[in-house]
Amino acid sequence: MKSYRKELWFNVPSRRAFINITSQVEACLRESGIQDGLALVNAMHITASVFINDDESGLHSDYDAWLERLAPHAPTSQYRHNLSGEDNADAHLKRQVMGREVVVAITGGRLDFGPWEQIFYGEFDGQRRKRVLVKIIGE
Amino acid sequence: MKSYRKELWFNVPSRRAFINITSQVEACLRESGIQDGLALVNAMHITASVFINDDESGLHSDYDAWLERLAPHAPTSQYRHNLSGEDNADAHLKRQVMGREVVVAITGGRLDFGPWEQIFYGEFDGQRRKRVLVKIIGE
């Protein structure tokens, strides 16, 4: 069994953003030399997500509006978590809807994807340095 | 390390449906000959889900009503994604709630499940041919 590990770093200038990281994960896969196995890609922070969906800006705008409706940022006083001096309780909720991680099949040295699958980093509490972990196991 | 890959195809006649695919995944597992490892089962399309829950029609009806409340299909004009000529923005949202994939332990040549666990394909934008990927690694 071969194994590969890499951290991807992000520093998003806004509070929230969706960033396509597919090509960075593909670069990891090439570097790993693994032809067949599983890749885990996960946010290492608990106010961010890694998820797979469409690279379409209208959809990303819909996601943002929808998540704000399900778990609004303001008023920040509506969340007990924010009593600790934080203002990011909503980010912990949004991240649960969008998910922490994806597991992707590796076949023939490639991400084994359907036609529109792309991997995104979802930031819900930006303006600081945060990491994504790429871990690949296989042969 | 052994590895197995198969695509399952679906063409759901309605817009939305939940289909129990447990026996199809079990057939893949038997075909793989893998006794111990991990199985990844994921939707290859971004308006569909694979998830694990109960095979109970009342619950599926509850899921459908609940997802329509969280992310209504109509009016389709409420979503920017639909400005591109699509009418399936809601399906991209519903899929995030229900998830893209499941990872299942394989032990003794079987899906290592609790008493009620069943694997479902969740279709949110049907009436077309779509795929699920089954990838199993182990020994």
Next chain:
Amino acid sequence: MKSYRKELWFNVPSRRAFINITSQVEACLRESGIQDGLALVNAMHITASVFINDDESGLHSDYDAWLERLAPHAPTSQYRHNLSGEDNADAHLKRQVMGREVVVAITGGRLDFGPWEQIFYGEFDGQRRKRVLVKIIGE
């Protein structure tokens, strides 16, 4: 490839609770002797979750209130699933928001975590014995 399997048992006295199981999963990892690979931790029951987030009681209270808003327990008659004599339809919905499972990278014999990542068992229909599966593969 080495493989390890263990069940963790819970009997939560209340209907809902979040329990930090990180140290129990770490004990499994030590027992496995696996240094590098992937760990799957999943609820074996369909009204419970395993998820990764912050060990902060204010946040857990926010999660509970939020999930009750998204999928209220009462009136139980609002769910068709409950016509079968159950009263736990809401638990099946809440579990989809929080997720069934996490997959965690194992590196250097440790859970490969960011600074605040902790693993939780999320119970949404307690007062009975229920299980979590820990499955680790690697070398």
